[in-house]
Amino acid sequence: MTLQNKKIVLGITGGIAAYKCPEIVRRLKDHGADVRVVMTNGSKEFITPLTLQAVSGNPVSDSLLDPAAEASMGHIELAKWADLIIIAPATANTIAAINAGMANDLLTTICLATAAPIAIAPAMNQQMYHAPVTQQNIASLEQRGLHIWGPGSGEQACGDVGKGRMIEALDIVDRTVDFFSPKAPKFKLLITAGPTREAIDPVRYISNHSSGKMGYAIAKAAQAMGAQVTLVSGPVSLATPSNVNRIDVVSAKQMHQQTLAQAPTHDIFIACAAVADYRPSDVANQKIKKNDDDMTVTMVKNPDILADVAALTKARPFCVGFAAETQDVETYARGKLQRKKLDLIAANNVSVAGQGFNSDDNALTLYWNNGKLDLPLASKEMLAKQLVVEILKHYNKHA
Ligand code: PMT
Numbered sequence: 001m002t003l004q005n006k007k008i009v010l011g012i013t014g015g016i017a018a019y020k021c022p023e024i025v026r027r028l029k030d031h032g033a034d035v036r037v038v039m040t041n042g043s044k045e046f047i048t049p050l051t052l053q054a055v056s057g058n059p060v061s062d063s064l065l066d067p068a069a070e071a072s073m074g075h076i077e078l079a080k081w082a083d084l085i086i087i088a089p090a091t092a093n094t095i096a097a098i099n100a101g102m103a104n105d106l107l108t109t110i111c112l113a114t115a116a117p118i119a120i121a122p123a124m125n126q127q128m129y130h131a132p133v134t135q136q137n138i139a140s141l142e143q144r145g146l147h148i149w150g151p152g153s154g155e156q157a158c159g160d161v162g163k164g165r166m167i168e169a170l171d172i173v174d175r176t177v178d179f180f181s182p183k184a185p186k187f188k189l190l191i192t193a194g195p196t197r198e199a200i201d202p203v204r205y206i207s208n209h210s211s212g213k214m215g216y217a218i219a220k221a222a223q224a225m226g227a228q229v230t231l232v233s234g235p236v237s238l239a240t241p242s243n244v245n246r247i248d249v250v251s252a253k254q255m256h257q258q259t260l261a262q263a264p265t266h267d268i269f270i271a272c273a274a275v276a277d278y279r280p281s282d283v284a285n286q287k288i289k290k291n292d293d294d295m296t297v298t299m300v301k302n303p304d305i306l307a308d309v310a311a312l313t314k315a316r317p318f319c320v321g322f323a324a325e326t327q328d329v330e331t332y333a334r335g336k337l338q339r340k341k342l343d344l345i346a347a348n349n350v351s352v353a354g355q356g357f358n359s360d361d362n363a364l365t366l367y368w369n370n371g372k373l374d375l376p377l378a379s380k381e382m383l384a385k386q387l388v389v390e391i392l393k394h395y396n397k398h399a
Pocket of ligand 1: 214273303
């Protein structure tokens with residue numbers, strides 16, 4: 001519930017993309033926001049106030065001069081109530097009116113009367129968008145501190161192709177979550193991600209299905225929140241998130257060596273890698289030949305990277321582990337929390353289809369001494385942002 005207690009006014013103007021607004025309202029509410037909708041007359045040609053009242057659970061405001069509406073929550077009250085005003089879709093006309101300081105309908109009046117930040121998601125024909133006056137209006141709003149979200153490019157309702165489409169509903173929700181995410185004080189994050197490979201001979205190895213997506217998403221989210229990030233990565237086929245320092249390793253022993261060398265200079269350590277617990281005791285110098293019907297590989301235990309970082313006595317970072325479980329998730333996760341002396345652990349049930357290893361989505365439960373928090377199924381990108389916010393809350397209490 002990353003938008004818990006956040007009060008959002010969604011202003012809808014007359015564009016075809018207005019049909020996407022119920023989805024925006026629903027998803028904002030999923031994140032815990034209280035949403036009130038303000039509609040212009042034009043928008044009601046595309047979507048009804050009743051639909052938005054139903055999804056928001058609040059009366060829709062659409063008139064400046066309606067005594068009944070003013071009596072319940074007047075326009076000044078609404079302007080003061082908002083933590084954020086989002087205008088989506090925002091037509092060229094509304095953008096021009098706000099830039100000119102007009103107050104000729106309820107939405108523009110609220111914009112003039114509010115001290116809350118305003119985000120605008122432009123939506124219009126590509127020619128209108130590129131018109132110099134529209135560009136000037138948008139640039140001037142941006143200069144005055146309004147947030148401009150989009151537009152996107154592509155095929156338009158009128159048949160034109162180009163820039164001017166409203167960005168997707170979920171993108172607007174993501175940006176809203178980003179907007180309210182605490183801008184962390186600079187902190188240094190060390191994170192492991194991906195699998196390790198334990199060689200049997202020069203061409204064979206033992207590994208697992210970790211894709212690195214979860215760890216890379218966390219690295220990216222933390223960097224966006226102001227962290228200086230060092231990513232110790234097993235072999236994956238992912239691009240390095242921008243402005244992240246990536247150190248590539250292959251085996252658990254290499255990951256252990258690099259991570260332990262980096263740990264003392266970082267504030268927070270997150271162990272997201274799926275590190276092989278065992279490695280073959282001997283690595284053959286040459287490719288092993290297929291001589292016998294069966295073959296035995298003797299394995300020895302790998303060092304536990306996370307436990308060793310958490311055991312540091314000098315310059316120990318705040319330690320967050322992951323627990324990949326297929327059963328009794330809480331019991332095993334809490335066991336790891338205690339045994340490895342961690343500050344926090346994020347458990348995922350990797351037996352559930354569509355989450356965990358090598359999927360785009362995941363669901364996590366955070367455990368700490370006497371506490372737990374569910375982060376329900378979401379894209380790894382979204383979950384990573386929520387996770388970093390939660391880790392920072394614990395880290396700041398602990399620091
Ligand atoms: O990479 P993806 O495809 O996106 O998948 C994400 C994930 C499922 C790999 C990730 O969410 C996850 O669960 N990572 C931890 C996997 C794991 O090895 O869990 P574990 O329960 O076996 O290990 C517990 C913790 O100890 C982990 O933080 C692990 O990184 C750490 N560990 C384990 C063994 C070892 N030798 N050294 C370690 O640091």
